[in-house]
Amino acid sequence: MIARSLLLLILLPLCCHPAENESLTEDEEREKYPEKKEEQIQTPIPPKDKYRRVWMLSNVVNAEDFINDSWIAVVAFLKELNSTEADVLNEVIHAVKNLPFGICANITVWKKYNITNNTISLFKKFDEGRIDYEFKDMEVEPSQVIQFLRLHAMRLVIEYNHMDASQIFGSGIPIHLLLLVSKKSSGYETHRKLLQTIAADYRGKVVFILVNADVKENSRVSSYFNVKKADLPAACIFHVVTETMDVLKATDISTESLRQFCDNFIEGKDMKLVRPPRPPSEEL
Known part of the structure; x- marks a missing residue:
């Protein structure tokens, strides 16, 4: 099943996180980050919910800025934006409106944060600091991820x-x-x-x-x-x-x-x- 509107949520100029190198052109991005693959450069499409902001984290600087600038933040490490996991994430994004979401497919960023599988990571400046929800090969319901985020977004x-x-x-x-x-x-x-x-x-x-x-x-x-x-x-x-x-x-x-x-x-x-x-x- 094609991800229903995950692509519709990302990369709009007014909805992007103000981070360094965000205004790079595609050619400049490829030159500065040669590890970036062609398919990782997405095209903006009007969002399902035009008031819902999601940030595309295209490199390490973007990811660090997004995480460090927020008291609590969610990063979805997804290999493909047309996938079952992306469908799940799309439902989660529209259900959990009180947390900022970022999406990352960049392999260098994955390595920095020790990510090996499609994972939703909650970064927070309290308690354990970070906790991961790894998709692996199991079928996941959006309600499971929503409950995970709500539970771990609370202080102990x-x-x-x-x-x-x-x-x-x-x-x-x-x-x-x-x-x-x-x-x-x-x-x-x-x-x-x-x-x-x-x-x-x-x-x-x-x-x-x-x-x-x-x-x-x-x-x-x-x-x-x-x-x-x-x-x-x-x-x-x-x-x-x-x-x-x-x-x-x-x-x-x-x-x-x-x-x-x-x-x-x-x-x-x-x-x-x-x-x-x-x-x-x-x-x-």
């Missing part, structure tokens, strides 16, 4: 605020662990690192959220879990669908206890508190 530990609430609740992960702690406290950094240590082991199972108890707007989070100032820090875990929840008090918080706390909740144990369903309009 999210500092709670209203701007991140939509990302948290839109993650599709029903179990959330919130650590309520005063940012002014001497143990704040220790507790943040503690969450960071175990969060990677529960990626896709539990969303880890750090709640600054000093922020007035966050008081309703404490109220919801019935956590008083004297109880801080406290770890609260709950299931967004069933409303089951549990609270781990300050004296019990450690790496081992938090792991056990998460495991027990995932397995359906120790759900000591159950809230009645909240009105649809009520959010933490």
Whole structure:
């Protein structure tokens, strides 16, 4: 099947990433980068979504600029733009609108980033820095890649605020662990690192959220879990669908206890508190 409109998304002058050498002519490009193959120089076609920007990364400089200039960026390393993988990417690009996308077929760039197969790479300036989704020879659904990007675009530990609430609740992960702690406290950094240590082991199972108890707007989070100032820090875990929840008090918080706390909740144990369903309009 011909890639439905992947080619329609790239190389438009107004949609290109402003990087060095971007204005080179085709002859200049071949002279400066002799390894570039003829078929890698594409022709611009009007995009399916004229407001969606995708950057064609034609050389190492373009790729480095694109990745370094973004807090988080997606690069699709594809050998062919008329392929099943390109069809998948096209669907992903139109579904995930909050991330910048680049496409690269240049073999020199592939070597620089140790790419050997068609791969979608997420580059980010936090947590592990980079993570790859390799196509290999398996059939891939766009929904799989979309979920991969949404999952790994989130920080392992999210500092709670209203701007991140939509990302948290839109993650599709029903179990959330919130650590309520005063940012002014001497143990704040220790507790943040503690969450960071175990969060990677529960990626896709539990969303880890750090709640600054000093922020007035966050008081309703404490109220919801019935956590008083004297109880801080406290770890609260709950299931967004069933409303089951549990609270781990300050004296019990450690790496081992938090792991056990998460495991027990995932397995359906120790759900000591159950809230009645909240009105649809009520959010933490």
